[in-house]
Amino acid sequence: MSKALLxxxxxxxxxxxxxxxxxxxxxxxxxxxxxxxxxxxxxxxTAVLTRNDKFMRRLCMHCExxxxxxxxxxxxxxxxxxxxxxxxxxxxxxxxxxxxxxxxNQPKYEWGSLNPRVRKCIMCPDRIAAGKxxxxxxxxxxxxxxxxxxxDLIKEAQERIRQNPSTYLNRIxxxxxxxxxxxxxxxGTQVEDFxxxxxxxxxxxxxxxxxxxxMDRVPDFIPVWSLVxxxxxxISHRRNEVAAAEAEEKKNGGAR
Amino acid sequence: xxxxxxxxxxxxxxxxxxxxxxAYVRYAHGLGAATNMTDQFPWGFWIGFDCxxxxxxxxxxxxxxxxxxxxxxxxxxxxxxxxILTAFLGYLLFIVGLLFDLGRPWFIWHQLIYMNPHSVMFxxxxxxxxxxxxxxxxxxPNVFERLNWKKPIKWIHNIYPVLIVAGILLSTLHQxxxxxxYLIMPSKLHPFWYSPALPFFFFGxxxxxxxxxxxxxxxxxxxxxxxHLELSVLVRLGGALLVALWVNALLRFEDYLxxxxxxxIVKPSYEAYFLWLELALSFVIPITLLSFKRVRLSPKGLYLxxxxxxxxxxxxxxxxxxxxFETYVGHHYMPKWxxxxxxxxxxxxxxxxxxxxxxxLPIFPREPEAEEEPVTASSPVLQAVSPVLENAGD
Numbered sequence: 001m002s003k004a005l006l007x008x009x010x011x012x013x014x015x016x017x018x019x020x021x022x023x024x025x026x027x028x029x030x031x032x033x034x035x036x037x038x039x040x041x042x043x044x045x046t047a048v049l050t051r052n053d054k055f056m057r058r059l060c061m062h063c064e065x066x067x068x069x070x071x072x073x074x075x076x077x078x079x080x081x082x083x084x085x086x087x088x089x090x091x092x093x094x095x096x097x098x099x100x101x102x103x104x105n106q107p108k109y110e111w112g113s114l115n116p117r118v119r120k121c122i123m124c125p126d127r128i129a130a131g132k133x134x135x136x137x138x139x140x141x142x143x144x145x146x147x148x149x150x151x152d153l154i155k156e157a158q159e160r161i162r163q164n165p166s167t168y169l170n171r172i173x174x175x176x177x178x179x180x181x182x183x184x185x186x187x188g189t190q191v192e193d194f195x196x197x198x199x200x201x202x203x204x205x206x207x208x209x210x211x212x213x214x215m216d217r218v219p220d221f222i223p224v225w226s227l228v229x230x231x232x233x234x235i236s237h238r239r240n241e242v243a244a245a246e247a248e249e250k251k252n253g254g255a256r
Numbered sequence: 257x258x259x260x261x262x263x264x265x266x267x268x269x270x271x272x273x274x275x276x277x278x279a280y281v282r283y284a285h286g287l288g289a290a291t292n293m294t295d296q297f298p299w300g301f302w303i304g305f306d307c308x309x310x311x312x313x314x315x316x317x318x319x320x321x322x323x324x325x326x327x328x329x330x331x332x333x334x335x336x337x338x339x340i341l342t343a344f345l346g347y348l349l350f351i352v353g354l355l356f357d358l359g360r361p362w363f364i365w366h367q368l369i370y371m372n373p374h375s376v377m378f379x380x381x382x383x384x385x386x387x388x389x390x391x392x393x394x395x396x397p398n399v400f401e402r403l404n405w406k407k408p409i410k411w412i413h414n415i416y417p418v419l420i421v422a423g424i425l426l427s428t429l430h431q432x433x434x435x436x437x438y439l440i441m442p443s444k445l446h447p448f449w450y451s452p453a454l455p456f457f458f459f460g461x462x463x464x465x466x467x468x469x470x471x472x473x474x475x476x477x478x479x480x481x482x483x484h485l486e487l488s489v490l491v492r493l494g495g496a497l498l499v500a501l502w503v504n505a506l507l508r509f510e511d512y513l514x515x516x517x518x519x520x521i522v523k524p525s526y527e528a529y530f531l532w533l534e535l536a537l538s539f540v541i542p543i544t545l546l547s548f549k550r551v552r553l554s555p556k557g558l559y560l561x562x563x564x565x566x567x568x569x570x571x572x573x574x575x576x577x578x579x580x581f582e583t584y585v586g587h588h589y590m591p592k593w594x595x596x597x598x599x600x601x602x603x604x605x606x607x608x609x610x611x612x613x614x615x616x617l618p619i620f621p622r623e624p625e626a627e628e629e630p631v632t633a634s635s636p637v638l639q640a641v642s643p644v645l646e647n648a649g650d
Contacts, residue, residue: 041295071440073381074363075372091370094359097377099298101440108295109359111288116359201443210439211376214455218379218429225428229326229421236328237417 002064002083003128004150004182005137006157007057009189010167012144014048014055018136022046025124025135042108045121046136049194056194057145059136060085060106060121061174062182065206068098068107076118083150083182084123092118103178103202123182150182157186173199179206268604275601278594282356292592297581301591304577305599306353308434309570310346311384312458312465316473317343317391318427319466323496325420335489337398337619338477339470344391345609347384349602356598376436383430390423398617432459438576446580448521448531453511454576460507461538461569464500467493468562468569473610475559480611483620485555494558498546501565505539530571530579538568 016035023030028043040047046059066085069077076091077098094116099107110116124134132138137147146153154175161168173191174181177199185191192198259265282290293300320339323329355361367381393412400409412419435458438445451457471493478485512518521531542565551557582588613619 067440070372070374071377072372073375073378074366074370075375076370091363091366092360093363093366094361095357095377096298096359097375097437099295100444103443105296109287109298111293111295112286114283114286116287197443203442207440207442208374210442211436212374214433214436214439215374215376215379221429222425226421226425229424230417232326233417233421236326240328 002081002150002182003123004062004083004148004153004184005059005123005134006146006148006153006184006186008144008146008157008160009054009056009185009187009191011142012048012055012057013142014050015141016048017139017141018057018145019044019046019048021135021139022121025127026122040106040108042110042117042119045119051193054189056185056187056189056191056196058195059183060123061104061177062121062123063178063206064180064182065178065208067101067103067178067207070208070211071097071101073097080125082125082128084125084128086122086125087118087120089117094118101207103197103207150184153184157184160186171199176204178202179204268608271597271600271604274597275604278597278601279356281594282598287359290592290594290598292590292595296585296587297589299577300589301578301595301599302353302357304574305570306357306602307350308573308577310350310353311431311434312462312569312573313469313566314343314346314350315427315431315462315466316469317346317394317466318424319463320470321394321420322424326424329492331489331492334486334621335470335474335493337621338473338614339466340391340394341398341610341613341619342469342473344388344395345606345613347388347391349606350384351388352605353599353602376433376439380430380433380437383426383433387423387426387430390419390426393419394423398613398619401618402616427462428459431462432456434458435576444581444584445576446527446583447515447517448527449576449580451511451515453507456507457504457511460500460504461572464497464504464538465566465569467497467500468565471497471558471562472566475555477614477620481614481620487553487555490555490558491553494546494552494561497562497565498543498552501539501543501546505543508535508539527575527579527583530575534568534571534575536568537571538565541565542568 019035020030022028022045023034023043026045028045034044037044038047038049040058046057049056049058062079062083062085064079066077066079069075069079069085072092073095074091074093076088077085078088079085096107096109096118098118099105099109106120107118108120109118124132127134133147134145137145140146146156148156154172157172161170161172167188168186169188169190173185173187173196174183185196278290287293291300291302316339320332320336324332324336355364358364367378367385372378393415397409397412400412432455435454435456438450438454439452442450471490474490474493475485477483512521521528542561545551545557545561545564548557551561578589
């Protein structure tokens with residue numbers, strides 16, 4: 001059973017306490033000017049965005065089949081049993097494939113650092129392991145960000161839509177996107193207006209499958225292709241030998 | 257020994273000075289100060305050119321080795337050593353480029369201990385590392401021959417079949433995998449360049465570029481070192497290049513046809529301009545040129561056609577890695593001057609090392625009127641060994 005966060009943008013009041021709690025939890029700086037930054041960055045793992053008096057939170061989606069974990073050449077990302085997708089900085093070589101590949105553009109980089117890290121929300125794995133909620137869910141005064149079991153939260157989200165069909169769009173963002181995510185979003189407006197990628201664009205197929213189709217063939221390809229190449233080499237090599245031997249024979253025959 | 261300051265040497269020194277300053281900026285102030293990369297554009301010119309184009313331009317090594325040893329095209333023997341040298345230098349410089357681009361280059365060896373077999377990047381990394389080693393061994397006979405070491409030459413001769421098969425296998429894998437890197441970004445890369453067939457395109461273009469690059473470097477070194485150019489070799493390469501270009505062009509056409517993109521690619525748009533440029537340079541112009549027998553039989557014509565196609569395929573890789581992401585990101589990416597200058601330094605270093613290697617090692621087959629190397633040419637041991645080498649692996 002994996003844990004998840006349900007964010008209901010219709011209840012969110014834009015107080016940004018989640019931003020502050022996140023900063024404290026992850027030992028990041030936080031002040032008024034950072035609060036005013038309307039985008040995520042290496043020092044802002046989550047951001048509450050405002051458009052036309054509507055609010056929307058952005059944070060790592062903690063995919064069920066995380067792209068970042070699949071692409072990382074040194075396996076610096078992995079998904080824990082509880083759901084968070086976490087980052088082992090000591091493995092990272094800084095290739096930034098995770099950033100290039102993430103469909104939600106969540107990994108951010110410390111561009112100014114001489115020993116830069118990839119930074120993103122890691123869903124407070126220590127707190128979860130200790131049986132606590134994430135920092136953002138704990139501080140949220142309205143319950144807009146709710147922590148729980150993914151399956152329970154899906155049921156609850158469906159129930160909320162059923163009871164207030166006029167408030168919500170009939171969609172839970174993250175239920176199926178790229179194979180499902182551990183952050184689920186309910187909203188009365190299109191999440192795409194806040195920079196989330198459109199569902200049809202990213203699709204329901206886990207992205208690792210796209211490269212997996214190719215990578216799965218590699219173990220078979222290596223012996224087969226080696227044999228083919230070796231075979232061709234042997235044949236052309238042999239042909240030379242035979243030709244040389246024949247030439248030799250002819251020469252000898254002619255001399256006799 | 258006195259070294260005269262010629263025009264090109266002065267240019268080289270300026271490039272190196274600027275490059276070293278940029279390297280200082282990169283390592284003293286970080287990637288943010290030295291590049292225009294951002295969280296939205298995490299892969300810039302160093303990935304697009306140094307890595308994707310660098311590996312492609314070094315493909316001549318496996319193409320020529322394959323032609324000579326697998327398909328028995330003995331006439332290409334004379335260009336094999338320069339092709340292997342170019343490939344070896346290309347891969348070494350690719351690794352240098354990577355050390356600039358990686359955020360934590362001092363942990364590059366982590367690849368060997370924290371392996372993630374699902375990662376295309378991991379596969380590319382391992383293949384490149386192993387293939388560079390293979391190229392090193394394929395390059396070594398040059399050094400041994402120069403030093404008159406007979407035993408090691410024989411030893412390499414013995415493992416030559418393994419080196420050849422491994423080299424081509426590894427090249428097939430990582431040349432195509434460079435394209436597979438982008439398979440996981442279907443929502444980001446523009447549909448003009450995102451295709452499930454990316455690995456095939458990358459491999460196909462590597463073969464074409466390998467041939468074009470061999471024509472380019474043979475002609476160039478003939479000019480630079482006053483060497484006699486074997487027209488028959490160039491003509492042979494030119495014919496192969498024409499076939500390779502046709503195969504690539506048909507693959508691309510088939511892909512656009514199958515994905516129903518033909519209508520979009522002829523409609524003017526920002527991406528379409530870059531696509532047209534790419535298709536014109538890599539296919540339309542060189543194929544047209546090479547279709548004329550007169551061009552195919554003239555060194556100048558072959559040189560021109562291969563240079564144009566090289567620029568075409570470089571445009572292709574930059575389109576895949578940079579231009580193809582601009583619409584998704586929503587803004588343009590223009591490399592900082594320090595990014596260009598580091599790349600320029602690496603390329604200049606490549607030309608320099610090539611020249612040094614040609615000067616001191618028996619890269620080119622000895623000419624009948626041996627001008628420069630009377631010492632090595634008259635060495636009786638070498639005379640005895642060289643036939644062994646020339647037929648290494650046969």
